[in-house]
Amino acid sequence: MSETKTTAKPRPEDVATPDAIIKAMYDTISGPAGKRNWYRERTLFLDGARLIPIGKRIHKEGELQILSLEEWIEDAEPFLAENDFYEIEIMRQMNRYGNLVQAFSTYEARNTEDGEPIARGINSIQLLHKDDRWWIVTVMWDNETRDNPIPEEFLPYLW
Numbered sequence: 001m002s003e004t005k006t007t008a009k010p011r012p013e014d015v016a017t018p019d020a021i022i023k024a025m026y027d028t029i030s031g032p033a034g035k036r037n038w039y040r041e042r043t044l045f046l047d048g049a050r051l052i053p054i055g056k057r058i059h060k061e062g063e064l065q066i067l068s069l070e071e072w073i074e075d076a077e078p079f080l081a082e083n084d085f086y087e088i089e090i091m092r093q094m095n096r097y098g099n100l101v102q103a104f105s106t107y108e109a110r111n112t113e114d115g116e117p118i119a120r121g122i123n124s125i126q127l128l129h130k131d132d133r134w135w136i137v138t139v140m141w142d143n144e145t146r147d148n149p150i151p152e153e154f155l156p157y158l159w
Contacts (some may be wrong), residue, residue: 010043015133018094018101022125024106025136030086031075038073045069046128055142058085058109058119086110090120092155101127101134106112106154120144122154 014024021044028041051072054064058079079085091106092115103125108117121143128135144150 008039008043008075010133011040012133014040014044015135018096018103018127018134019133019138021107021127022089022092022103024116025125025139026087026089029080030088031080032084033080033082036077036080041073042069044136046130046137049136050124050140051141053140053142054140055148056145078158084111086113086115091154092147093154099129101125101129103127104154106150106156120150122150 013020014159015021024040024044028037028044037145045056049069051067051069052065053062053067056062087107087109089105090108092103094101094103105125107121107123109119109121110117121141123139123141125136126138128137142148
């Protein structure tokens with residue numbers, strides 16, 4: 001039986017700030033091949049949250065999908081169980097209005113924590129502050145392709 005928001009209690013440090021919840025999101029999917037901490041992952045997302053890949057994905061070809069958190073876990077779990085996978089945020093643009101945050105989080109996916117990127121893309125993350133904590137409401141992402149490069153304004157500056 002999967003944990004629900006009523007039984008899954010977050011780590012307070014994971015949901016205290018927008019920075020913290022985005023970091024926790026990346027932490028929960030990153031690591032060596034094997035089972036991820038899905039309990040922790042579930043504590044980050046608001047009931048009814050959606051994960052929306054809109055193009056080619058690391059583990060399969062794909063088109064637009066609109067997934068619940070449980071559907072996304074079911075889809076990603078076999079790949080993560082068999083493959084080392086690290087998704088690392090390399091840059092973020094974030095705007096806040098009241099209890100709403102919109103973050104464009106540029107990421108690199110790697111086979112090792114400090115290895116060469118195997119893919120890059122942007123996560124569009126919508127957060128909500130409710131009940132004295134932050135929640136992830138939506139994550140929509142697209143991987144970079146030759147025909148869809150990441151614009152310079154979403155990449156870290158190289159000096």
